[in-house]
Every structure is written in C-alpha cells, then in structure tokens.
Amino acid sequence: MLNEEIVIKTNKLTKTFGDFTAVNAISFEVKSGEIFGFLGANGAGKTTAMRILCGLLSPTSGEAMVAGYDVYKENELIKKHIGYMSQKFSLYENLTVRENIEFFGGIYGLSRKELKEKGNDLIGRLGMEKEANKLVGSLPLGWKQKISFSTAILHQPKIVFLDEPTGGVDPITRRQFWDMIYEATDAGITIFVTTHYMDEAEYCNRVSIMVDGSISALDTPHQLKEQFETDSMEGVFLKLARQAKRGE
Amino acid sequence: MKLFFSFIRKEFWHVLRDTRSLVILLGMPVMMMLLFGFALSNEVKNSNIGILDLSHDESTQLLTNRFDQSRYFSVTKNLTHESQIEEAFRKNELRMVVIFPPKFRESLLHTNQAQIRLVGDATDPNTSNIMINYASAILRDYQNEIFGEQKFPYQINVESSMLYNPKLSSSFNFVPGVMTLILMLLGAMMTSVSIVKEKEKGTMEILLVSPMRPLMVVITKAIPYLLLCFIDVLLILVLAYTVLDMPLRGNILLLLAESILFIFTTLSLGLLISNLVDKQQTAMFISLVGLMMPALIFSGFMFPLENMPLPMQIISNLIPTKWYYSIVSSIMVKGLGIKFIWKQTLILVAMTVFYLAVAMKKFKIRLE
Ligand SMILES: Nc1ncnc2c1ncn2[C@@H]1O[C@H](COP(=O)(O)OP(=O)(O)OP(=O)(O)O)[C@@H](O)[C@H]1O
Ligand SMILES: [Mg+2]
Numbered sequence: 001m002l003n004e005e006i007v008i009k010t011n012k013l014t015k016t017f018g019d020f021t022a023v024n025a026i027s028f029e030v031k032s033g034e035i036f037g038f039l040g041a042n043g044a045g046k047t048t049a050m051r052i053l054c055g056l057l058s059p060t061s062g063e064a065m066v067a068g069y070d071v072y073k074e075n076e077l078i079k080k081h082i083g084y085m086s087q088k089f090s091l092y093e094n095l096t097v098r099e100n101i102e103f104f105g106g107i108y109g110l111s112r113k114e115l116k117e118k119g120n121d122l123i124g125r126l127g128m129e130k131e132a133n134k135l136v137g138s139l140p141l142g143w144k145q146k147i148s149f150s151t152a153i154l155h156q157p158k159i160v161f162l163d164e165p166t167g168g169v170d171p172i173t174r175r176q177f178w179d180m181i182y183e184a185t186d187a188g189i190t191i192f193v194t195t196h197y198m199d200e201a202e203y204c205n206r207v208s209i210m211v212d213g214s215i216s217a218l219d220t221p222h223q224l225k226e227q228f229e230t231d232s233m234e235g236v237f238l239k240l241a242r243q244a245k246r247g248e
Numbered sequence: 249m250k251l252f253f254s255f256i257r258k259e260f261w262h263v264l265r266d267t268r269s270l271v272i273l274l275g276m277p278v279m280m281m282l283l284f285g286f287a288l289s290n291e292v293k294n295s296n297i298g299i300l301d302l303s304h305d306e307s308t309q310l311l312t313n314r315f316d317q318s319r320y321f322s323v324t325k326n327l328t329h330e331s332q333i334e335e336a337f338r339k340n341e342l343r344m345v346v347i348f349p350p351k352f353r354e355s356l357l358h359t360n361q362a363q364i365r366l367v368g369d370a371t372d373p374n375t376s377n378i379m380i381n382y383a384s385a386i387l388r389d390y391q392n393e394i395f396g397e398q399k400f401p402y403q404i405n406v407e408s409s410m411l412y413n414p415k416l417s418s419s420f421n422f423v424p425g426v427m428t429l430i431l432m433l434l435g436a437m438m439t440s441v442s443i444v445k446e447k448e449k450g451t452m453e454i455l456l457v458s459p460m461r462p463l464m465v466v467i468t469k470a471i472p473y474l475l476l477c478f479i480d481v482l483l484i485l486v487l488a489y490t491v492l493d494m495p496l497r498g499n500i501l502l503l504l505a506e507s508i509l510f511i512f513t514t515l516s517l518g519l520l521i522s523n524l525v526d527k528q529q530t531a532m533f534i535s536l537v538g539l540m541m542p543a544l545i546f547s548g549f550m551f552p553l554e555n556m557p558l559p560m561q562i563i564s565n566l567i568p569t570k571w572y573y574s575i576v577s578s579i580m581v582k583g584l585g586i587k588f589i590w591k592q593t594l595i596l597v598a599m600t601v602f603y604l605a606v607a608m609k610k611f612k613i614r615l616e
Binding site: 054076086091102108 | 251254255258261262265266449450451453454455456457458459460
C-alpha cells in the first residue's frame with residue numbers, strides 16, 4: 001500500500017505565540033498511504049502543528065507542503081484535499097446524524113445525489129440505520145467520534161488529520177475506530193493522527209514523538225523500541241517524556 | 249448557491265430546535281408589546297412650547313411669561329398662524345402650543361368666560377398628556393389669582409387636543425420602541441451568540457478548514473437572522489394593527505426598508521461582537537449590557553431625551569437605536585415620508601458601514 005509519494009513535508013516548521021515557541025523547527029515527511037502517529041505529552045504542540053498543516057494557522061517560519069501545496073500561499077487549495085477532525089468534538093448536536101453528514105459533505109461541494117448515496121452507504125456501514133434521524137447530541141461519544149471521522153473523509157481527501165480521535169472512548173469502540181482507519185488507508189487516504197494511547201501508537205506505520213515543541217524521535221514503532229531498548233511504546237514514551245520541561 | 253441554502257437550512261434547524269431561541273424569537277416581541285402596553289409615565293422638564301397669541305393683551309403677556317418661567321416649559325417660539333403648528337411638530341421644534349383666542353382678556357373680564365386651547369404633539373402621548381396637565385395647572389393658578397379663591401362664575405376654559413394622534417393611546421408611542429429593542433436584541437445578540445457558539449463547540453474550525461471562504465461562512469450565518477428579524481418586524485406590525493388598533497400612517501414599504509437597514513446595523517454589531525469574544529456568555533453579556541441598556545436609555549422612548557443632562561444627550565447621538573426609533577416613530581405615528589428622515593437614514597447607513605468595516609478587519613486579523 002505504501003508508495004514513495006510524499007504528501008506532507010515540513011522543514012524547520014516553527015510557530016511562536018509571543019515569545020513562547022509552541023512548535024520548534026520540526027522537520028518530517030509523511031508518505032502517501034501511511035498511518036503517521038504524531039505523539040507527545042499534553043502541551044507538546046501537536047494540535048498547533050496540525051492546525052498549521054490544515055491551513056488554520058500560518059506558521060512563523062520554516063516550510064511546509066501539504067498534498068503538494070505550500071502552507072503559506074496555497075492554504076485554500078490545501079483545504080480542498082484534506083479532512084480534519086478536531087480535538088474538540090465537532091458535529092452539530094442539534095442536527096440529526098443524517099443532517100450532519102449531508103451538511104459537512106455539502107460544504108465540500110458534494111452534489112445532493114452524491115450526498116444521499118454516500119450518506120445512506122455510510123449509515124449502513126456504521127450500522128446506524130435506527131439512529132440516522134436522531135439528534136447527534138443524544139448519541140454516546142464513541143458513536144459521535146465514528147460519525148465525525150466518517151464525515152471528515154466523505155469527500156475522499158488525500159490526507160485526513162485526526163486530533164486525538166479516540167480521547168475518552170472505551171477500548172472496544174477504539175478498536176472499531178482503528179478498523180475504520182485501516183479501511184480508509186485501503187481507500188488510499190493518508191492518516192495523520194495524534195493520540196495519548198500508546199497501544200494505538202503500535203498500529204501506526206511510523207511514529208514521531210514531540211517533546212516541548214520539538215520532534216525527539218521518529219521511526220517505525222519496531223525501530224523505536226529497539227533504539228530505546230524497551231519492549232513497548234509506553235517505554236519509549238516514558239524515556240523521552242522524562243526530558244520534557246513543560247509540565248502537566 | 250446550493251451550499252448557501254444548505255447553510256441557511258442548517259441555521260434554521262438550530263433555531264427551531266432550540267426552545268430557548270424560539271422563546272426569545274417569538275415570545276419576546278409579544279411579551280414586550282404587552283408589557284409596554286401599560287402606559288409609562290414620563291417626566292417633563294423645560295419642554296419647548298410655542299405661543300400663538302391672537303390677542304396680545306396684558307393677560308396673555310403675563311401668562312406667556314408664567315409658562316416660560318415654569319420649570320416644565322420654555323417658550324421658544326411665537327407663532328402667528330395655526331397652520332404653523334403642524335410644521336413645528338414635524339420638525340420637532342415644539343412639544344406643545346398654547347393658543348390664546350382674539351380678545352382674550354376682554355372676554356375674560358366682561359363675559360367671565362375665556363377659551364384657551366392647548367395643542368400637544370401626540371407622537372409622544374404620555375409626555376403630551378403630562379404637559380397639558382401642567383399647563384392647565386398654571387392657568388388655574390392664574391385664574392385663582394385674579395378672582396380670588398371664591399367660586400365665582402369667572403372661568404378660563406381649557407380645551408386641549410392632540411395632533412397626529414387623536415385617540416391618545418400610549419401604545420402608539422411604544423410600538424416603535426419595542427421594534428427597536430427587539431431588533432437590537434435579536435440582530436446583535438442572537439447572531440453573535442450563534443457564531444461564538446460555533447467557535448466554542450469547535451464546529452467553526454471545521455467550517456474554516458473546509459474550502460468554504462471564511463467570509464461566506466459568516467454571511468451565511470447572518471442571513472437567517474436577517475430573515476428572522478424581519479419576521480419579527482412583521483409580527484410586531486401585525487400585533488400593533490390588530491391588537492392595539494394602531495393605524496399605520498406612513499408608507500409601509502418605507503418602514504420595512506428602513507427596518508431592513510437597521511437589521512443590517514444590528515447584524516454588523518453582532519458580527520463585531522462575535523469577533524471580539526470567545527465565550528457565548530461574554531457575547532450575551534456584551535449584547536445585553538453594551539447594546540440593550542444604551543438602547544433602552546438613549547432611544548428616547550422610555551426616558552425623554554430632552555430631560556437628560558447635555559452630556560447624555562450628546563452620547564445618545566452615538567447610539568444607533570436612537571436614530572431608528574426616530575425613523576420608525578416618524579413614519580408610523582406621524583406618517584412622514586423619506587423627506588423628513590433622510591438624515592437619520594444616512595446616519596444609520598454610515599454607522600452600519602463603520603461597524604461592518606471594523607468587523608471585517610478584525611475577522612481578517614483572526615485568520616492572520
Ligand atoms: N493561540 C495560542 N496562543 C498562545 N499559546 C498557545 C496558543 N495555542 C496553543 N498555545 C500553547 O502552545 C502549547 C502547545 O499547545 P497544543 O495545543 O499544540 O498542544 P498539544 O500537544 O495539542 O496538547 P494536548 O495533548 O493537550 O492537546 C501549549 O502550551 C498551549 O498553551
Ligand atoms: Mg492537542
């Protein structure tokens with residue numbers, strides 16, 4: 001599934017807020033079709049970096065290309081080719097499942113017919129036929145997250161950015177969520193995901209670990225474990241996290 | 249365009265499924281109409297009055313001075329003909345006119361009877377009513393002086409009338425006020441709260457990360473409220489017409505057009521607020537304290553502006569509601585046309601453009 005096409009490339013990408021450097025000269029590449037884990041403790045700068053890549057924030061310095069477009073000049077073009085699931089839960093609670101799907105699909109320019117088809121298809125795959133016309137606000141968090149993810153990839157973007165998509169969700173639902181992620185990669189979508197769960201890091205093709213705004217390690221989970229002489233990602237993370245100065 | 253409608257539909261769903269907004273939207277105008285329906289008493293101080301003296305004798309001279317010296321009135325104009333009254337009211341120069349008939353003193357002394365007519369500007373019937381009462385009191389005092397306390401047959405008959413508003417119902421006065429307040433509340437508060445809510449919930453981020461232009465996002469959020477505000481204008485007019493028997497004097501199309509202009513003003517204020525704050529509560533607080541309070545105090549319908557200290561009167565010119573209130577009451581109660589309100593209209597247009605420009609500038613800064 002992996003090929004060598006590079007869909008995200010950053011070079012010394014930096015973001016400062018006043019005199020605080022939230023993201024400090026990070027450089028990495030993400031290949032097409034990859035599941036790229038973006039790990040880091042609270043406040044490491046993951047969300048900030050992700051928002052830059054999505055065109056929501058402009059960087060202070062450094063370079064970044066997403067889906068072949070420059071984040072400074074072509075952020076409007078980037079937006080057409082990505083999906084984004086923010087750290088905050090972000091569907092309209094006052095709308096039904098179907099209305100949410102149709103609305104968010106609609107803002108990516110899908111036609112009414114496409115929306116109907118894809119909406120039905122999606123509801124079928126999620127097994128939510130009974131809930132399709134219920135307000136999203138009344139559903140459990142895990143379901144909402146699944147709908148959120150599905151709407152984020154409804155328009156078949158090149159890359160989807162997931163900011164802690166499984167935060168606060170039970171292990172079984174998390175497992176199902178990751179099945180959905182694998183399905184998406186089968187459809188050729190590149191995944192850029194942050195998480196706090198170390199078991200999820202194992203599911204990624206490659207993982208970067210951010211400490212205080214910088215990337216301290218970047219490799220496959222297997223290589224990282226060897227490098228840090230431990231048998232779990234948990235161990236890798238703990239060894240790196242010890243260097244962190246930004247407290248919790 | 250299709251997208252545009254799906255946005256608007258989404259926004260309507262939000263409003264219609266949220267009982268709180270529905271109550272504000274429909275309950276508020278109805279409640280206010282009924283609430284303010286109870287006459288509000290207004291105080292009167294140094295109101296400008298005119299004298300139409302057709303007699304020019306000792307008594308009328310004396311009475312004119314009495315009026316001028318009273319703390320309620322100041323005589324600012326001497327009229328020569330009855331036809332000037334309406335004009336003076338239209339221009340808001342005078343609030344009341346005292347008419348002395350020819351041979352006032354003569355008839356008072358010889359026939360023991362004299363007529364005086366008081367004509368009030370009924371645009372503001374509460375105030376006019378109070379003014380006529382004060383004026384009658386001054387005339388009674390004078391009568392007692394010349395004839396002593398004795399219950400003599402000598403009498404000054406006071407005949408009062410109102411221009412524009414013969415039925416003297418206080419509802420006529422507060423309807424424009426309710427319209428002003430409702431539009432301010434809905435336009436500014438509901439728009440700003442609904443935008444800030446999207447920021448707070450994180451949905452705004454999803455909208456901004458989509459290919460939709462940020463400007464489009466904001467415009468589509470504002471349009472449903474434009475429609476809803478307009479519906480409320482119609483609702484209030486229908487209530488005024490059916491429940492309160494208020495005749496709609498002016499040109500209804502002009503009134504609606506001016507209302508749309510004012511809705512734009514309030515929407516741009518709402519946009520401005522939404523760009524300044526990040527919490528729904530803050531947006532609500534700013535709308536209530538920063539916009540509603542001044543709207544209540546400075547529009548002139550609860551507290552007559554001419555009773556305010558000069559600095560307050562000057563401040564009132566900066567409050568958009570004052571101008572809209574003046575426009576609506578000119579059209580609805582006085583039946584005036586654009587010729588008499590173009591100045592207020594221009595001021596509102598200028599204010600709207602200013603708010604929009606600032607809001608857009610802030611919006612750009614937010615998105616870097
Ligand atoms: N707009 C901003 N202005 C100032 N500081 C900010 C801003 N956004 C983020 N920060 C700061 O930058 C740092 C990194 O924040 P960020 O949200 O990127 O961390 P994170 O790795 O996503 O953390 P978490 O795991 O808690 O989501 C934090 O210390 C945060 O306070
Ligand atoms: Mg984060």
